[in-house]
Each structure stands twice: as structure tokens, then as C-alpha cells.
Amino acid sequence: MNEYFKNVIYKLCISLVLLISLSSYNTSYALSVEDKVDILIQNQETQKNLNEKIKELDNILESKNKELDNVKDYIDNEGNEKIEVITISFVPKEEEYDESEKITSEIITLEQNKSVLEEELQDNIIEGVKLEKSIEEEVSMQLKEEGSEFIEGIWPLNDYKDISSGFGYRIHPITQVKSFHKGIDIPAPQDTDVLATDSGVVIFSGYQNGYGNVVKIKHFDGKITVYAHNNSNVVSKGDIVKQGQVISKVGTTGNSTGNHVHFEIIVNDENINPIKGIIR
Known part of the structure; x- marks a missing residue:
């Protein structure tokens, strides 16, 4: 044959x-x-x-x-x-x-x-x-x-728990203008693994304006999580990801002053304080 x-x-x-x-x-x-x-x-x-x-x-x-x-x-x-x-x-x-x-x-x-x-x-x-x-x-x-709106996820970085900029109004570190910060910033060395806080489907993976390299995941409970300023993304749109899976690497792309992950949680089309949605 x-x-x-x-x-x-x-x-x-x-x-x-x-x-x-x-x-x-x-x-x-x-x-x-x-x-x-x-x-x-x-x-x-x-x-x-x-x-x-x-x-x-x-x-x-x-x-x-x-x-x-x-x-x-x-x-x-x-x-x-x-x-x-x-x-x-x-x-x-x-x-x-x-x-x-x-x-x-x-x-x-x-x-x-x-x-x-x-x-x-x-x-x-x-x-x-x-x-x-x-x-x-x-x-x-x-x-x-x-009686919950969403399921709590895990922290998006192993070993790095500090927050350099919280959720809410702040003076933007680049523009020096008071603006609303939709997430939290977690500093970590370049190329540190960024983890999916919960299982779901990648709905965006690419470069986006001030976010730089960003990954967005829609989870099975309906919430969306955002991971921005990545040095690189390791997942693609449409990928199914598990909680704890590496999805990107920490960086400082886009409007950023240093290596960190900007993390957001969106529930019913509204940003919530991420601290309330993940276990630190």
C-alpha cells in the first residue's frame, strides 16, 4: 500500500x-x-x-x-x-x-x-x-x-499580591488627569505568568489602544475578565481556557509606566472592583 x-x-x-x-x-x-x-x-x-x-x-x-x-x-x-x-x-x-x-x-x-x-x-x-x-x-x-451574580476566581498572578493602583478615580500616571481606573494594577517582573482567574472562552487576544497586548475572557458565569499591558499573549481568540492556565506574560505595552498586569472584571456590562471578584 x-x-x-x-x-x-x-x-x-x-x-x-x-x-x-x-x-x-x-x-x-x-x-x-x-x-x-x-x-x-x-x-x-x-x-x-x-x-x-x-x-x-x-x-x-x-x-x-x-x-x-x-x-x-x-x-x-x-x-x-x-x-x-x-x-x-x-x-x-x-x-x-x-x-x-x-x-x-x-x-x-x-x-x-x-x-x-x-x-x-x-x-x-x-x-x-x-x-x-x-x-x-x-x-x-x-x-x-x-444567590450570586458570578463565581469568584483566583488571583491572576502567583506570588505577586501587591496592588500599585486600585479601582476607582485616580490621577493618571501618564496624563496626570483625574480619571476612573476600571481595574487594579498588579506589578510583577517582565514575563511573569498571567493566569486565567476562571475557566472560559477567549473573546479577544491582541493589541488594543492604551491597553497594549490584552487578553479578554468570557467566563461560563457570564462575567468578562481583562488582562492588559502584557509583554506577550499566549492564547488566541476562541481558545477554551481553564482556571489557572497561563494566558499571557507580564509586560509594559500600551500606556504603561512599568511591568504590571492591569486586571478588570466586568459583570452585566459594568466594571466592578476586581478585589470583590477574586480570592487574594
Whole structure:
């Protein structure tokens, strides 16, 4: 068997095993939110792998179709005596047709493999949506039982607990104008790990005006957390992150006077004092 097709079949088997393992976790089972988040992260990773495999097959299919067109053109040109003698190879015509049939067969197999992967991807997408909805429903029930608006998170930095600028009105250190500070500033050395205070979905990761490099996470209880002035971001928009996962590195990008993380919590579209939303 062609080595390429061996690899395709092997990867396909691995993907099917992952799908079966994911499907076995019916979201109606009594799994903890943490367990479901783990499965959701695995599901997202599987989706990424499947997308990469589909893209790889698309590239191979494009190449094979071009190869088939060239063979067909050669056969047609030879039959119509439109090809120059200097370009004619002394290959029996039967072999030319065999080559065309071989490439056509390979294309059919590739398209079938792609179809299987696309179906598997769709199944994973549906499973991911169900999982995310299940997590949100469970968190919502927990909040109702506790009479809370949101779930407290962890401190966004290990070992660094000092606050250099608190929540509320202050004299801006750069503009020297009194303005409202929407979060808290926690100083730490450059490239210190910045942690997700709670599990959720990254809704923004990039550069934004005075915030510099910033990560924004929407959590399963509905709140949004903001981590700004990062030296670098290590997550991307759409990523599922767990509480305590490294999402960025401390820096001083944007309007900043030194290395620190500017941290905000937004509940129902309003900034609250972050001290009330995380355990110090």
C-alpha cells in the first residue's frame, strides 16, 4: 500500500478513536464543570487537528487534480498530433491511460477520506456546543442556589499580591488627569505568568489602544475578565481556557509606566472592583 495512504488511514483511525471517546461523555451524566471543561478543551483540540487534516487533503487534491489534467491534456494532444516531437516520451499509450485511471482512483479515495473527516468535524462541533451549553446551565444553577451574580476566581498572578493602583478615580500616571481606573494594577517582573482567574472562552487576544497586548475572557458565569499591558499573549481568540492556565506574560505595552498586569472584571456590562471578584 502507498505510504501516504497508510498515513491517512492511520490518522483517520486516531481521529475516530478521539471521536468515540468524546461521544462517550454524554453531557447528561453527572460530570463536574471542571471535567466538562477538560472534555471541551480536548474537543477543541480535536477540531483543530481535523481542520488541519482537511486542509492537508485539500492541498493534495488540488495537486492531484492538476496532475490528472496534465495527463489528460497530454493524451488529448498526442491523439490530435498537436504536441511537438521533442516533447514526446516513448511511453506506451496504454500506460498513459493507466496513469490517468490511477490518479482518478487516488482522487476518489482522497475525497472519501475528506468526507469522513468533515463529518467527524461536524460531530465534534455539535458535541462542543452541547458541552458549552451544559457548562453554562450548570454554572447558572449554581449561581441561583448561592444567590450570586458570578463565581469568584483566583488571583491572576502567583506570588505577586501587591496592588500599585486600585479601582476607582485616580490621577493618571501618564496624563496626570483625574480619571476612573476600571481595574487594579498588579506589578510583577517582565514575563511573569498571567493566569486565567476562571475557566472560559477567549473573546479577544491582541493589541488594543492604551491597553497594549490584552487578553479578554468570557467566563461560563457570564462575567468578562481583562488582562492588559502584557509583554506577550499566549492564547488566541476562541481558545477554551481553564482556571489557572497561563494566558499571557507580564509586560509594559500600551500606556504603561512599568511591568504590571492591569486586571478588570466586568459583570452585566459594568466594571466592578476586581478585589470583590477574586480570592487574594
